[in-house]
Amino acid sequence: MRGHDGEAVVGEATEWGSIGGLVRDAAVRYAGTEAVVEGRTRVSYAELGARVERSAAACLADGVRPGDRVAIWAPNSLDWIVAALGAVSAGAVLVPLNTRFKGAEAADVLRRSGARLLFVTGTFLGTSYVAALRRALAQGPGLPDLERVVVLSDDAPADYRTWKDFLAGGEAVDAREVAARMASVPGSAPSDIVFTSGTTGRPKGAVITHAQSLRAYDIWAELAGLRHGDRYLIVNPFFHTFGYKAGVLACLMRGATMIPQPVxxxxxxxxxxxxxxxxxxxxxxxxxxxxxxxxxxxxxxxxxxxxxxxxxxxxxxxxxxxxxxxxxxxxxxxxxxxxxxxxxxxxxxxxxxxxxxxxxxxxxxxxxxxxxxxxxxxxxxxxxxxxxxxxxxxxxxxxxxxxxxxxxxxxxxxxxxxxxxxxxxxxxxLKDMFIVGGFNAYPAEIERTLGLHPEVRDVAVVGVPDPRLGEVGLAYVVRHPGTRLTSDDLIAWSRREMANYKVPREVRFLPELPRNASGKVVKGELRGR
Structure with missing residues (x-):
């Protein structure tokens, strides 16, 4: 089928019904294809489907009900995929937590989402996430809705469970009960709540349904040309919509192999x-x-x-x-x-x-x-x-x-x-725009021009107060290795390339720009300098 502009129109992804339906379909359709490669561990689609169903069974055994919020605070890994897909297949609403969060930030999202169950990594990048969570709970108002914490490792404090023990709890659940639960989840049900990065204030949770996720990333996979047999290095973090959905879900749809990279x-x-x-x-x-x-x-x-x-x-x-x-x-x-x-x-x-x-x-x-x-x-x-x-x-x-x-x-x-x-x-x-003597200046437009300079590797522009013009541009620049670009050189070059009000009044050089885990420049940090 084609639309009015001749472009292929992708269906409403109703063939899967829910994300759990997608997992079951991929396990059959691509049974012998490698689904996930993690170091020496290689898991086929048939095995991934079985692991996800075991994870869903464990959620049922733990009392997870359709609509319950289940959070995950961990880097990209096979366990993340299995834990998240198991919870969503059991009808839970996934709440991914940013791995850059501190304990108090994670606790705030857990509290506001009313998460009943949390999957958390042990230690990542030298930080104990379990210890960070415990400190936050000791210092804060507590998490009355959180009933269970499962640590995605072989070690856990006495009041938490290990991933292995959690999965073992689902062994007594009949496979037919798991299948019935997975089949009962409608496409209209929420599949996840993604809390925005909070760059403009307190993070807010965007509620997205199974049907929305499936339709959107079926379209993404079609437009990108993702296909069976592709091998996909997933560097974008899973806690981010793009890493999880354009990564995990799109691969499930097309039978591509996922290679998660945590850092x-x-x-x-x-x-x-x-x-x-x-x-x-x-x-x-x-x-x-x-x-x-x-x-x-x-x-x-x-x-x-x-x-x-x-x-x-x-x-x-x-x-x-x-x-x-x-x-x-x-x-x-x-x-x-x-x-x-x-x-x-x-x-x-x-x-x-x-x-x-x-x-x-x-x-x-x-x-x-x-x-x-x-x-x-x-x-x-x-x-x-x-x-x-x-x-x-x-x-x-x-x-x-x-x-x-x-x-x-x-x-x-x-x-x-x-x-x-x-x-x-x-x-x-909108929040990044600044006004120079009555003219609207858009940093991204200025950055695009500055990026054309052969010695500029990376650049970010912010507005700073100016007594005469109200605000002016300040450019933070990363030079290409071995180059000697100066502030005066770049400002003089800019005057030849753009309107005067857009020209940065100051240039500061940095070895790298500060970025969040999604790769976006943290302009608030640059303004704070």
Missing amino acids: FSTDTALANIAAERVSVLPGPPTLHQSLLDHPARDSHDLSALRLVVTGAAVVPLRLVERLRGELGVATVLTAYGLSEASGIVTMGRRGDDPALIAQTSGRAIPGTEVRVDAPPGTPGEILVRGFNVMRGYYEDPAATAEVLDASGWLRTGDVGVLDPSGNLRITDR
Whole structure:
């Protein structure tokens, strides 16, 4: 079936019904295909399906009811996949916690979501998450709804359970009971509550259903060209919509092999790509830039890499050209999304011109509408309407009403421009825009221009107070290795390339820009400097 523009229209993903239905279908359809590779552990789709059903059985044995919130606070791993999919298959609503959270931040989300069960990693990056949680509980108001904590390791405090013991608890549950529970979960039921990053205040939980998740990432997989036999290095964190859904769910839909990487390291990524013949590598532009610039890149065989999906306000054209030219990546696509819209709003199409891919985030995905709250060709707030828009913020009708109107339009808080063909160019967050002498300055637009300078590797621009103009731009710049770019050089170059009000009045150099676990620049930290 094709839409009015000749584009393939993907179905409503009703063949699966729920995420649990997707797991069962993949276990049969791709039974002998490798589903997950984690070090020496290699699990087929048939075995993954069996593990997920054991996890679901354990949830039933533990008293998890449909609609209960089950949280997970752990890095990318096979256990994360099995624990999360088991809970969701049992009808629970998944609440992924950011691995960068401190104990008090995690406790706040657990408290506000009313999570009954928590899966938590033992130690990660030298931090004991169990100890951090215990400290937070000792110092805070407690978690009255939390009945069980399961540690994803072989060791756990006396009042917590190990992952092995938790799974053993489900052995007495009849397989028919598990199958009946999985089959009873409707597509209209919530599948997850993703708490937004909180860059503009207290995090809020976007409620997304099974049907929304399945439809959105069936479309994503179709537009990206993900296929059976692909080997997918998942560096994007699972706690993020994109890592979990464009990673785990999309692979289940197409029978691709998941290779979870818990921490991004260029050396590890290069080794994985070569050893596992990785063909698919989504991630932020900085990830791909670091691979291209690594001094040992040529000693690794990266020839299997064929698909890259990236997204950010700024994707340098040179990056797209280098991925295609130097690494031979056949398909490079950009996309735009936010948690409140199931993580996907627009996406490029295979065959798009490299300049279009670099300069825009593609067009609205099938089943959605995108408009800009401004005259044609000028920047304005991006509004989205369609099947992908959240039900609302969890137990927060006031915050929901601020962003979601009666007609179903979601105010994203992002600023962009639509071209006549419907391609969206993100210019910034509303909160990041600053005003220079009465002119609106959009940092992402300035960053895109500064990124064209041959000695600029990475850049972020923030507005800072100015006694005469109100605000002016301050650019934080990462130089390419071995270059000697100065502040005066870049400012002089900028005056030749952009309107005077956009030119940064100051440039500061950093070895790296501060980024959160999702790869986004933490501009609040830069402003604080």
